[in-house]
Amino acid sequence: MTAVLQLLLVVLTAPLLLGVITRTKAFVAGRNGPPLLQAYYDLGKLLRKETVLSSTTTWVFLAGPAVAVVVPLLASLLLPLAGPHAPLAFTGDLILFVYLFALSRFFTTAAALDTGSAFEGMGVAREITFAALAEPALFFGLLALARISGSLSLSQLLTVDGTSWHKASAALVLIIASWFIVLLAENSRVPFDDPNTHLELTMIHEVMVLDHSGPAFGLILYGSALKLFVFSALIADVALPRTGNPLIDAAATLGAVLGIGVVIGLVESSMARLRLVRVPQLLIAASLVAGFAVVLVLR
Amino acid sequence: MAVYLIIVPLIGALAAFLLPSDRPRPWIVAIVAVIHLALAAAVIANGDVGLASEWLRFDALGRLVLLIVSTLFCICALYCIGYLRLRAERPNRIFCTALLFFLAMTSLVALAQHLTILWVAMEATTLATAVLLYFNQNQRSLEATWKYLMIGSVGIALALLGTLFLAYGARLGIGEPTLLFRDLVKGAAHLPAPWVRTAFVFLLVGYGTKMGLAPLHTWKPDAYGEAPGVVGALLAGGMTTCAFLALLRVYRIADAAGQGGFARQLLVVFGLLSMATAAAFMVGQRDFKRLLAYSSVEHMGILVLGIGIGGAGIFAALLHTVNNALTKGVLFLAAGNIHRAFKSKRLEDVTGALRRLPISAGLFLAGFFAITGSPPFGPFVSELSVLTAAMDRHRYVVAALYLILLAVIFIGMGSTVLAVVQGVPPEDAEGRSFRESAFKTVPIIVSLALVVMMGVWIPGWILTLLHAAARLLGGS
Amino acid sequence: MSAILVIAGVSLCMISGLPSLVTRRASVVTTVLIVAGGVTGLIGAMLGLTGGTAGLLLPWHIPGGALAIRVDALSAFFLAPVFLLAGAGGLYADRYWPAARMRAGYVRAFFGLMAGALALVMCAANTILFLAAWEVVAVSSFFLIATEHEQAESRSAAWIYITASHVATLALFAIVVLLHGVTHTWAFVPLAAGTGAIPVGQALLCLAFIAFGIKAGLMPFHIWLPGAHAAAPSHVSAVMSGVGIKMGVYGLVRLLSLFDAVPSAFGTTLLLAGIASSILGVAFAIVQHDLKRLLAYHSIENIGIIVMGLGIGVVAQTHGQPLLAVLGYAGALLHVWNHGLFKALLFLSAGAAIHSAHTREIDRMGGLARRMPWTAAAFLIGAVAITGLPPLNGFVSEWLLYVAGFTSITGSPHGGPALILILVVPALALTGALALACFVKAFGTVFLGAPRSEAASDASEVPATMRAAMVPLVLGCAAIGLVPALFGPILGRAVHGAAPRLPMPATLAALLQPIQTSALVIAGIAIAAVLTLLAVTRRAATALTWDCGYAEPTARMQYTASSTARGVVGLFGWAMRPVIHAPRPFTLFPSAAAFESHVPDTVLDRALLPALRGARWVLGFARYFQHGRMQLYLLYLGVTLVALLAWSAR
């Protein structure tokens, strides 16, 4: 029951998050930008379009988009979005959560290299480098949470109750901060990357998908929306207290996620992209912040 | 019957000397060698103690050395057939005569129970080998011979003085200046300590020079470097073994006279010093025959180290004597082939031997791995046993130094050996004439096979012989 | 029974090469023999894993030696991959190194010898037999590395290998003899209680760290490994890297199992060394241009992961956290299997690629996936597995270690000493991410995109037997990844063999159950999704790669491996010092120029070799003592005599 609810929540509302972000940016910029559901329209259009494949490519090229959609869906099943327990919860599932995204990264980057285009290679180089820096931050946060909750399953790990907020509020704040940075990096948002720039040389994620078209490209867009949603939900889970009632919790999650979307929009409209050389520094800072959280909880 | 071990080679030497033509001489040497080996086998098999006389008789040590020398000589003699055919341009009368004389004298060393006879025999081997060294009759070999002769004679003279000191000690302690091994050991308790210690020092330096312990080894690289490979093999495997036997006899007396501790101290020092010297000179050695000379220095060091450690070390040292002799046979003979084929023994000219003469180079490489203590070769067992003995005696520092030096030596020796055998041979027609005929390879293969046997399946009777010899020296 | 099968397998492997040595036509015989040996031994090992301990004792006429074979759970666990890889490698070699090729008999013979001796090491119950087999492996590997000794590169690789390996052997001499000193037997028997605390025990542990560290290729003892694995024929590299370096791990585990308590400091040392070699190993791997060197550095990384696990086990055991210890040992041991499988798979498929593209340079391959799809698929599976991604086997073992790390932070008391184990988590995270980067680069550059050289564009799929040799490895990777719970009991026995004082771990299977479920789910859904998308776009039109308006992309314009790695090199500048030969254009119209960059191994090229050169220079002074004048030589004689006389007069 909760599983279905949660799955529906993720599958249906993920593109909405993109809409919220663009609307926020438009609002701040004083424009009345695209409609809230623009992402849905785009997906619909792309699914109807025909596909053109590069002559150098192999099946790996299409494995990328497929995995990119499957992974966030599976990962979402590990999170307690509706109700206290995730549909799929066991000791050590947190590691699976992180490694699922690694899996998708492997295939998306491989798909990019499959085209043999210099630009996409460039994107791959950046993606894998930055991801290597983002991963420790994620794990430091998980370590701290594990210490706080004394559990190795996301379901207990993320349902932070008042007492532990009372105990380790500082650590939790640090974790949320660092994870927010990770979220921006992993989903290639400003200040790491600008999803709607058109200078291939400056991009990370967008440049890797230059050659995809039609349904495959649609899947990629949808996949990135899902990924953004799942990461936001992860942070939301840390922040939110749980009632235990699936519907209420689901609503709360959705609200929080959209809230995070608004924050992202504000960030994007308030600052510009970083120079690439600065990106690692910011990510290492994020890792240090999370590491500090670990130190706090161990103290 | 044992006396034939000496007489037969002497007759052979005479025959070789009188024979007018060069061709058949190597065959005489080979035949005599085979007969000698058969005799030796018979002597060892039926535990023949030799003559009735107290002066010449076999004990376990003598049998062991006889076995080693006779086997090695037989291998070398067979090799000589091919070698001397290759060097047909040289007259070989003196060479063959000296070879057989050498065999007779080494047998005498093994047989001698009287220190003076022992000494005389050693002296005689010195002379015989001096003649052998000069086979090439060029300036270099002459220089080598001269140095060998001078240093060797001085050493042997010192040994004589040491012997006399022992005799005087006997005169004081026992009453009559006997030099009979048995009497000395029996009456050792009464020998005055200062004489024993002084005598031991003189004999150690004297026979140590013949063995080539550092820093008395200086003749070795020149001699081994300039001599034909087969002579090198006989020196490194035969003569040094005899000198070691002489040293063992003396050690036994000193030990019985209560000077064992002092003697062992000296031996350990000499052993480690020899290994260290060898290591220092092997690293970056550009001449692969001199390299083998230093390897011989190293293994003489290991031998005396084993004795110096005492206890199980004595057995280990004796075992290593066998392995060392056989392995040196492989190395020197194979090196001789490479030297002949490339007409040089410097790394500058010799590379890719595996390509030009696969068998000899392969044997050379195998010999290298054998001598550095890799299974399944004999030295692996004996070198490990030496280490075990050191640990059992709680000589941890000695053990550590031993291991470190072995490592350095492996590095030094390996870089040269591999440079010789690996790579692409230089493109020159010269030396292509060399053919790996059966006589030039089969004896080496036999020798290697024996080394493998010593590492995989030591025959029971050899073990019993070794144990008996070790017991003779107060080991376990 | 199992012992007999194992020994039969060993002998079959060892003799397999002889026919090929005799005549070129016997290549098939060799293949049959070694495959038979592999299968026999594998069955034996499996029996040993499921059944009880079995032994075999034959006399051996050397002092202290005895042909004593003992197949307990631990030995069997290490034996299984050895025999599997021996068989696979032998099959692969049949066409990879055909009789027509130079030194075919030589390669086949030494390969069989090495594989057999390797198995013997893992089941020897007599220390001298262990030592002998160990050295036989070392020497035969040396000959295999030096197969193409005409090339200076493989000469030096072989030389460095045999030197390092001999140092390890001498350390092992000391270990064996010390063991004999404390136990008074030449068999592996448990040491007296408290041996870990006394000097002898500590000496044993230090020597073990050196000897087994060198053999396993643990940083900073890894110097020999990259060159050796690059120079050897691929099927040899597969065995050397897949199971050869496990010899060190086995020795370490076996020795530790003899102690009743190992000092915690040793565990910490293992942990830190493991972390260092996993991170630096993968960092160095990323910057390699040579496909086989790249894989070799990954061996260093994976050995690091294994040793990390052992470190966890030791530390946890000394601090009384059995569950944690079990997790550590289990992770380490399972990773021994996994690494054996996927590393061999990678080497075999890489060998196939090299075989068809006639180069080891990553940047001269490319586009091979279209030309040799099977090899590409094999390599991809290996890559996903070694990166530790679900749903393949690499993930399972790394997951166990992660869980150990997390358990240490949840389970240990405030400021508990075991908290150091949490270092495992970030270390594994970084390693995993970098490994991903490295293998995306490798797979992408070698198999994807457009061919970067003539040879690569003319490449074609390798013969069936070579592909067949990869099949069992693929199956192994998949099996352990998808149904890990099946292997729980086996793993439990092995762990018990490795740490007899731990309670027999029964929980492993239960622990792995959810992983199994999710792995199956992931695999199912992902494959389904990919297939549907392929079906949907079956009729898709094809065009040139869209290169942002540039309509004529050439292969040379592709992103190279080294530029893909640049970002990471930047991060590790403190450990790696790249050497860059860049052209400096000074005219208005600079002429054609070449850019070349490579990263020398910091330990070997920047520390060790210079030190050795220095030592050699110093030793050079000894020459003056042997400078030809006989008077001087006689002087040595006299001085020695006088000195000894003085000593004797004391």
Add this chain to the structure above:
Amino acid sequence: MPPIADSILILLLLTNFFILGTANLHSAIRGVALQGLLLGVLPFFVESQATVRLVLLVIATAAIKGVVIPGLLMKALRDVHIRHEVEPYLGFVPTLFLCAAGTALALLFADHLPLAAADRTGLFVPASLATLFSGFLGLTTRRKAISQVTGYLVLENGIYVFGLLLYQSMIVEVGVLLDLLVGIFVMGIVLNHIQREFSSLDTERLSRLRE
């Protein structure tokens, strides 16, 4: 032990100094010959009753050590046309000092060796050791091959001196004589070859084999 023996031994030591001190090869060889003669007559004063063996020994020793071998060396010297200077590596004065020091040390060392009552007064042991030592000096500090042979002869004389203490055991002088004979005989041959090959007896030419 009659005092005459001791005085002969003193003479022996003096000849050591002479051999090391002289700058001329001829006189060095003459010194060796003198030593040989001295050693030859020495047994008379060691053994009281004259036996046939004694006489034979005296004649043999005197003949070989005093006449034959020096003669051989002289002949060698005549055959090879080299300058007759000794050409030492180490100057004469330092050599003599060393020799003196060696003699002193020999006396010291001999003290801690117990002697039989009969020999207690004698100088045999120190004289033997001192001569041995000066023989070594001759071997190590001289350049010409011939003077090295003379050095070796002196060394042998030292051993012979000690040998006389063991007059009873026949074996001793047999050893010494044999050693001398073969040693010098072979050396003579080799010298001959050296002369032929290098047309010189300067050992500088003989130092090509080196590291």
